[in-house]
């Protein structure tokens with residue numbers, strides 16, 4: 111059983127999500143190879159990940175933007191190669207992984223196992239369903255496995271210490287179906303949400319983008335935290351879409367999660383309830399967020415948060 | 423151009439699911455069911471494209487039990503023109519759904535198949551991507567903006583790093599994210615009118631698709647429960663506790 115992991119790249123470097131997927135792949139019990147579709151530098155970086163036997167480097171520009179139409183046939187080709195193919199393909203459950211992996215699965219006529227939380231056996235996994243309100247154990251009957259990995263559920267493999275060989279690979283190239291136009295990214299010096307140790311999240315109660323920034327940003331600065339938000343705060347335009355934590359946004363599990371003016375709908379809890387310490391600040395003592403909070407403060411956030419920022 | 427919109431009947435998003443004591447699944451008896459919220463967004467987007475003159479016909483399709491007719495009637499009341507029910511009591515996995523949709527798309531030849539990005543019951547997030555693969559067509563997943571431009575469609579996607587725009591050759595597959603639009607409520611006259619719109623019933627066999635599951639669910643259990651902690655009286659206590667826990 112040899113597993114192929116799709117490397118998640120961010121600004122041309124290997125992103126931490128890759129390291130969690132490598133850990134999940136290693137638990138399948140066989141050698142782990144990593145596919146890097148991007149720059150040579152990223153492939154060299156991936157070769158240092160502990161536990162990786164080989165890195166496949168696809169340097170063709172057709173793969174650089176991770177267009178699923180181009181990357182999926184490359185992966186499916188590598189998976190199906192006679193004699194040297196792979197038994198399992200794993201991608202972190204990032205927006206890139208979620209976009210590419212099912213396309214690979216369908217090309218291979220495999221039913222994908224999405225968002226695994228644990229490896230229970232060679233073909234058996236747990237995964238969250240119903241916004242994490244239930245955990246299903248599923249067993250695949252397909253010849254090959256296609257899996258996306260919930261990164262918060264697996265420790266990160268060490269980024270250094272490995273010495274994998276790097277092999278250049280090529281595939282069908284540009285499928286001619288799609289093209290990348292651009293990425294509108296909000297640049298910030300803050301830690302990235304899914305790998306941050308501390309997160310301060312704001313909800314609908316923050317009123318507007320100015321108020322959100324005035325109240326949440328100083329607290330996040332004090333704590334060295336990433337900033338997250340509820341869907342309501344994103345929908346209302348207080349913050350960009352990539353701040354959304356939840357069932358259909360980002361899944362996070364920091365050491366400390368501070369929920370400010372967030373009620374705690376099941377869809378929000380689905381994205382943060384595995385955080386180590388949860389703090390909730392809400393003026394409604396019956397808000398469901400208090401049912402998962404380690405420390406709850408029933409207060410008006412516009413008084414409590416500035417006071418907290420001052421006293422930290 | 424036609425737009426095909428697959429819709430799924432799922433547990434209503436306001437209902438907290440209960441796991442059955444015997445570990446066989448989630449209890450759906452007497453639970454409120456609704457159209458998957460992302461599919462509502464897909465129906466809305468398709469109707470808006472029709473209203474804007476970019477599409478002529480919106481066809482809703484559901485693969486599920488007889489009761490999924492209600493979900494299709496909701497789509498028709500919102501403004502879809504006709505509906506297809508592929509009736510089955512089996513739990514059909516995304517791969518098999520994609521195969522059925524491919525057969526329907528080959529017959530109907532839509533310019534766009536507009537799906538929800540995920541169903542809030544199995545949370546798979548696969549069907550649109552799989553359909554695109556099977557049809558050899560491009561995919562614009564997690565869309566927050568869709569703009570048709572001649573024989574192409576520009577899709578702005580909600581990705582982890584921000585908003586990505588891709589340009590796809592039509593016909594294409596699009597999956598919807600939350601910010602694409604706010605779905606309308608069907609008016610009473612439209613609900614009445616929807617009852618008269620055509621609804622065709624088929625079965626998976628009509629398309630020669632084997633819906634036998636590839637994944638066997640061996641157990642469904644409760645997630646680990648989090649103990650509710652304590653309510654602190656004031657900010658000073660909160661700060662002191664955070665410091666003693668070593669997290670601030």
Ligand SMILES: Cc1cc2nc3c(=O)[nH]c(=O)nc-3n(C[C@H](O)[C@H](O)[C@H](O)COP(=O)(O)OP(=O)(O)OC[C@H]3O[C@@H](n4cnc5c(N)ncnc54)[C@H](O)[C@@H]3O)c2cc1C
Pocket residue numbers: 312313314315339340341342343354355356357358359360370371372373374375376377378381391392393394397409410411412435459460542
């Ligand atoms: C298909 C679907 C997917 C979804 N996915 C997600 C998701 O991924 N993530 C997500 O977050 N949501 C998601 N939702 C939305 C979710 O159901 C809730 O609507 C949302 O989380 C509510 O956001 P909120 O807590 O900020 O707002 P509200 O529920 O309105 O809560 C605001 C809270 O602020 C408190 N408050 C108000 N004023 C003050 C004050 N001055 N001081 C202190 N507290 C105050 C109130 O007591 C209240 O508890 C999804 C919904 C659907 C249908």
